[in-house]
Amino acid sequence: MIEVVLLGSGNVATHLFKAFSAAEGIHVKQVYNHSKNSLAYFQNKTEITTQISELFEADIYLMALKDDVIPTVAAQLQDKQGLIVHTSGSVALEALNGCKRKGVLYPLQTFSKENEVIYSEIPFCLEANTPEDLQLLKSLAEMISGKAYEINSQQRRKLHLSAVFVCNFVNHLYAVGEQICQKSEIPFDILKPLIAETARKVQNASPAKVQTGPAIRNDQSTIKGHLELLESNENKKIYELLTSAIQTFHGKKL
Structure with missing residues (x-):
């Protein structure tokens, strides 16, 4: 049984x-957050x-916290015998340097x-400062997912940078598309099969x-027409920037 203390409530x-609660072989002994109100979900x-x-002894102290507080909280865990771990995509392992055992x-x-979400499909990216602790993290990850790297x-x-492009930026473009539809009283649902097909294609190509x-296609008349339809200067900038980026990437720039 791997015993975990979870720090964070987001x-x-x-x-x-x-x-973790649904997995065999993992016991979440305790959840920490500086605000008691944020712990309501976990209370019972x-x-x-x-x-x-007041943190219990555990095999792993897992910090699911904002990036900028990870080093500060980790510094308060330096006396713990367990493995100190964070879940951030952009914070280096070295942020935990004061800890004897550290991982991501x-x-x-x-x-x-x-x-x-379907937890068994989530890729878990692992790092640790010793082979033994890397194996511990691998064991933890494999109890909930078959994808550990x-x-x-x-x-x-x-x-993480790549993920921002393919997830966060793309989702904002969905929001822009939805806004354009709403202003013209067009159901956004009409676009959802297109979104799904675009995502499906990149699974195999x-x-x-x-x-x-x-x-x-360098279809200048369509590009010009789209720019004329856009009411927001910000959205015009996005359209022009992405059009230019696509053409440059594919060698279509005139």
Whole structure:
């Protein structure tokens, strides 16, 4: 049985708690957050605390916290015998340098508290300062997912950067598309099969190979017409920037 103390109560912490609680061989002994109100979800499910000094002994102390507080909280865990771990995609392992045992367990997925995810499909990116602790993290990850990868800090930062492009930026473009539809009283649902097909195609082919649209065709009349339709100067800038980026990437720039 791997005993875990979970630090944090946000989206990532909540989903990891659900995944760990459902898994055989993992026991979440305690959840910490500095605000008691933020611990309401966990209150009747496990032990909770708002004090670092009250943390139980555990095999792993897992910090699912904002990036900028990870070093500060880790510094308060230096006397712990367990493995000190964070879940960030952009914070290096070295941020935990004061800890005797340190590691990273980065779940590469987008999390919202209200949306369930299939935990067995989540890739977990792992790093530790000893082979033994890397194996411990691998054992933990494999209890909830079949996808565990050894990824170092530099690779993880690049992976996180890639994730921002393919998830966060793309989702903003969905929001822009939805806004355009709403202003013209068009159901956004009409676009959802297109969104799904675009995502499906890249499962089996390079995104560069399946690019379509007026930019790669250099369809200037369509591009001009779209720019005239856009009311927001910000959205015009996005359209022009992405059109230029696609054409440059594919050697279509005139």
